[in-house]
Amino acid sequence: MIDPLAAVLVILYFLLMVGIGVWASKKIMCMSDYVVAGRSLNFWVFTMLMIGSVCSGMSLLGVSGLGFKFAWPTIWEQLAVPLSIAFCIIFFGVKMHAVAKKSGYMTVQDYLAHRFESQTSLRSLSATAGIVVSMIYLAGQYTAISIVLMWLFGLPHWMALLIGAAIVTVYTVIGGLYAVAWTTLIQGLILIVGVLIMAPIVIMAAGGFTHINEVMAAVNPSNVDPWVTGAGAVFTPSYIVSFVLLLTIGLACAPHVINNILCVRDAKYFKWAPLVAFGIYGVVMFLLKFAGFAGIVLVKDGIVQLPKVPNASDFIFVYGVQAAMPSMFLWGIFAVIVLAAVMSTTDRLMLTIGTYFSWDIYKKIIKPDAPDKQVLLVSQVSVFIAAAVTLLLALNPPDMLVWLIWAGIGIMYATFAVPLLAGLYWRRATREGALASMALGLGASLVFGAISYFKLASLPMHFSFFAFVIAIISMIVVSLMTKPTSEKVLDETLTGWYIRQK
Amino acid sequence: MFGLPIMTIVLVGGAFLLIILALLYWGLTFKEIPA
Numbered sequence: 459m460i461d462p463l464a465a466v467l468v469i470l471y472f473l474l475m476v477g478i479g480v481w482a483s484k485k486i487m488c489m490s491d492y493v494v495a496g497r498s499l500n501f502w503v504f505t506m507l508m509i510g511s512v513c514s515g516m517s518l519l520g521v522s523g524l525g526f527k528f529a530w531p532t533i534w535e536q537l538a539v540p541l542s543i544a545f546c547i548i549f550f551g552v553k554m555h556a557v558a559k560k561s562g563y564m565t566v567q568d569y570l571a572h573r574f575e576s577q578t579s580l581r582s583l584s585a586t587a588g589i590v591v592s593m594i595y596l597a598g599q600y601t602a603i604s605i606v607l608m609w610l611f612g613l614p615h616w617m618a619l620l621i622g623a624a625i626v627t628v629y630t631v632i633g634g635l636y637a638v639a640w641t642t643l644i645q646g647l648i649l650i651v652g653v654l655i656m657a658p659i660v661i662m663a664a665g666g667f668t669h670i671n672e673v674m675a676a677v678n679p680s681n682v683d684p685w686v687t688g689a690g691a692v693f694t695p696s697y698i699v700s701f702v703l704l705l706t707i708g709l710a711c712a713p714h715v716i717n718n719i720l721c722v723r724d725a726k727y728f729k730w731a732p733l734v735a736f737g738i739y740g741v742v743m744f745l746l747k748f749a750g751f752a753g754i755v756l757v758k759d760g761i762v763q764l765p766k767v768p769n770a771s772d773f774i775f776v777y778g779v780q781a782a783m784p785s786m787f788l789w790g791i792f793a794v795i796v797l798a799a800v801m802s803t804t805d806r807l808m809l810t811i812g813t814y815f816s817w818d819i820y821k822k823i824i825k826p827d828a829p830d831k832q833v834l835l836v837s838q839v840s841v842f843i844a845a846a847v848t849l850l851l852a853l854n855p856p857d858m859l860v861w862l863i864w865a866g867i868g869i870m871y872a873t874f875a876v877p878l879l880a881g882l883y884w885r886r887a888t889r890e891g892a893l894a895s896m897a898l899g900l901g902a903s904l905v906f907g908a909i910s911y912f913k914l915a916s917l918p919m920h921f922s923f924f925a926f927v928i929a930i931i932s933m934i935v936v937s938l939m940t941k942p943t944s945e946k947v948l949d950e951t952l953t954g955w956y957i958r959q960k
Numbered sequence: 961m962f963g964l965p966i967m968t969i970v971l972v973g974g975a976f977l978l979i980i981l982a983l984l985y986w987g988l989t990f991k992e993i994p995a
Contacts (some may be wrong), residue, residue, distance in 0.1 A: 530964075533972055537979060544983055556992075671963030684968045729990040733983035740976070958991055 464610065464790025471794045472625045475641050475801070479629025482637035489830050492634035492837060493564050493813045494721040501727045503639050504718065508543045508731070509739050510642035510802030511715045513649060514595075518746060518799045519602050520863060522775035525750025526757075529674055529681035531693035536747050538702040540739040542709035544732030550710060551719040552728050553882050553952050558720050561950075566716050566878070567818040573881045573951040574889040575943060578823055580877075583893065585818035587873045587900050588713040592807045592814075593848050595712075595866030599804040600852035602772075603797060609776050610793045619849055622797070622804075627845040630805045630812075631838045635721060638805045645798035650742055652795030656779055657745035663761075663782035664752035673755045681754075700919035704864070708871030708922065711878050714803070714810040746775065753778050812841035865907050868922030872903035876929040880937070885953050891937030899929030 486492050499507065514520075517539070524532045554569055563569055567588075571581045603622030607613050613621070629637045664670050674681040685695050693701075709715055722728075753774035756762040762777045764770040779792045816837035821828055828836075876895045880887035902925035908914070910921040917924070948954075961969060 530968060533968075534975075537972075537975055541979060544979075544986075548986060668963045675963060682964050682968060684971045725992045728992075730987045733980070733987050736979065736983055 461786030461790060463787045464793070467787075467790040468610070468793055468797070471797065474644070475625060475629050478641045478644070479631075479633035479637040482629075482633030482640060485636050486634055486834070489817070489833050489837070490564065491636065492834055493809075493817065494717075495635040495639055497559075497721055498723050499639055499718075499721045500723060501731065503643050504722050504727055505731045505735050506643045506646035507639045507718050507721070507806075508546070508715065508735055510646045510649075510799075511712075511718060511806045512539060512543055512709055512803075513646070513739065513742070513799050514599055514602070514803035514863065517743065518649075518653075518796050519605055519772045519775060521743060521746045522750030522753065522778070523769075523771035523773075525747040526753040526774040527771045528693055529678075529751065529754065530683060531680070531685045531698070533684065533747060534698050534702050535705060536740065536743040538705035539709065540736045540743055542706045542715070543735040543739065545706050546710035546715055546719070547728050547732050547735075548957065550716055550878060550882065551722075552725070552957055554716075555719050555722060555725050555728070557951050559725075563720055564817050565720070565813055566713065566874075567814070567822075569951070570877060570881065570892065571822075573943070573947065573953065574877075574887075574892045575947055576889045576893070580889060580893055580896070581818050582823055583896055584874070584877075585814040587869075587896065588814045589811050589844075591866055591869045591873065592713055592811050593844060593851065594869065595714075595863060596804060596807045596811075596844070596848040597851035598863040598866060599800050599807065600848060601769075602800045603804070604852070605769075605772060605776065606793050606796045606800070609773070610789060616853060619852055622801075623845050623849050626801050626804045626808065627842060630808045631841050634837075635809060638809050639721070641805060642802045645802040648795055648798040649802070650738060652792070652798075653742045653745050656783075656792055656795065657749040660749045660756075660775070660778040660782045661745075661752045663778070664755040667748065670748070670751050670755050673758065674751060677754065677758065694918070696918050697920060700923035703926070704868055704871050704920050704922050707875045708867040711874040712867065712870045713814065713874070714806040716874075716878075717810060717813070718806075749775050749778055756781055808841045808844055811844040812837040815840040864920070865911070868907060868920060868925070869900065869903045871922050872899040872925035872929055875899075875926065876933050880933050881951075882953060883955055884937075885948050886937055886942060887933060887953075888937045888940045888943055890940040891933045891935075894936040895929045895933035898932045899925050902928040 490496055521535065557569065561572060567581045567584050570584050571577050574580050600619050600623060604615050604618040607618035607622060608615060629641060661667055661670065671682055680686045685698055686693050753762065756778055757764065762781045764773055764777060780789060816833050820836045821833045873896055876899060877892040881892065903922055906921035906924045910917055
């Protein structure tokens with residue numbers, strides 16, 4: 459039975475998001491408004507947009523689910539994910555923003571095309587890879603939306619997916635980045651306040667932090683260790699190293715995160731945004747993980763019974779809240795919190811896909827003389843098509859939401875990290891090196907990802923690490939074998955072994 | 961403490977503190993790239 463108040467709350471939340479989309483649509487005059495919000499984001503909207511882009515379905519459902527399944531050895535995720543925002547701002551953002559302001563970049567591909575003097579080949583490869591990995595990542599987000607709507611309203615999976623996707627698509631299509639940024643500000647605030655209230659309630663319901671750790675240690679002493687070793691162990695020290703690199707660098711160079719850099723009004727925001735984002739999001743992430751640990755106790759004591767579905771561990775926070783707060787109205791509030799977290803990433807991903815296709819492929823390659831209005835329309839249609847295709851992908855979710863999302867991050871990491879870092883910091887990096895690195899990184903991540911997913915071989919580290927190493931080697935070897943980039947372009951793009959000083 | 965081994969507290973707490981200090985240092989020494 460659905461509580462009418464809970465239903466009203468969720469519907470009001472949806473209406474608020476669409477309302478912001480309608481308000482934002484009135485500010486859209488040109489492609490720059492739609493894609494980078496006219497480079498007008500202030501400190502808090504930018505910082506929350508970064509948090510919201512990184513904070514996804516994984517953060518609320520997957521993080522708790524992973525903690526529930528693998529306990530304390532997964533705690534490094536709580537440092538690596540918030541750190542990815544700081545990494546993005548410091549190692550990519552400061553330089554790229556300075557160059558972008560002068561050169562008028564709309565996407566990261568504009569930077570890559572400029573730096574590597576490759577207007578078509580690298581741009582098209584990068585944009586296509588960005589679209590593909592964003593869609594994989596997006597499918598994971600839709601699954602999270604569906605989990606919440608299925609739980610609260612008892613809807614079938616396909617209907618829950620359709621409703622969630624329809625709302626996000628509407629406000630993203632009409633409002634562009636203005637809508638995405640301002641809805642994320644609201645969603646971020648809902649998420650932070652919500653987790654600060656809900657997670658401690660779940661932890662207290664399980665007997666408190668110390669009791670939870672004692673029970674976990676009694677179940678298995680390695681549950682409270684910082685890593686595990688031995689046959690069959692997943693979170694071994696070597697795996698954790700690859701896992702931290704994956705999350706910190708992979709999320710930092712993810713298309714839907716790094717493009718936010720181009721929307722900032724003033725570079726002075728980069729001074730404190732890394733610390734503020736890490737501090738706020740770090741606290742949220744730790745609380746979510748502890749709520750997952752609490753789930754171990756709640757299930758052991760028989761207070762919570764997980765549903766008999768393949769991805770049952772992803773439901774642990776949802777069911778933990780249900781057990782700790784026996785009020786359907788409060789569940790409605792909780793549903794809004796989860797939806798806010800998931801939608802804050804989903805909208806950014808959809809806009810990224812639309813922009814990459816309309817700007818990098820349609821405007822820059824297929825039809826360079828296309829007027830601004832036509833490109834804008836192509837972007838809106840692309841967002842709509844991306845939503846439809848991803849829905850089909852999300853109809854059959856994998857066993858664990860978090861694995862699908864990690865696969866997306868892993869592919870982003872192997873594909874984009876090396877060309878971006880080498881492009882910004884190594885003057886000898888060439889176009890051919892970037893092409894080889896991106897193509898081989900992408901290909902290797904798909905191969906190693908398949909090996910890992912289908913359990914064809916036992917990998918000692920996360921699959922993306924092997925693809926990342928292949929991308930580095932390709933960049934170095936091919937760059938040294940090919941003609942260097944012109945000094946003029948290297949100076950224009952501030953390339954060199956420095957972040958702030960020349 | 962907190963039902964956790966000391967190694968877990970030191971490693972996780974130490975890493976958290978180190979990151980905070982590094983980002984604080986970044987903020988205090990930050991200078992914009994001149995246009």
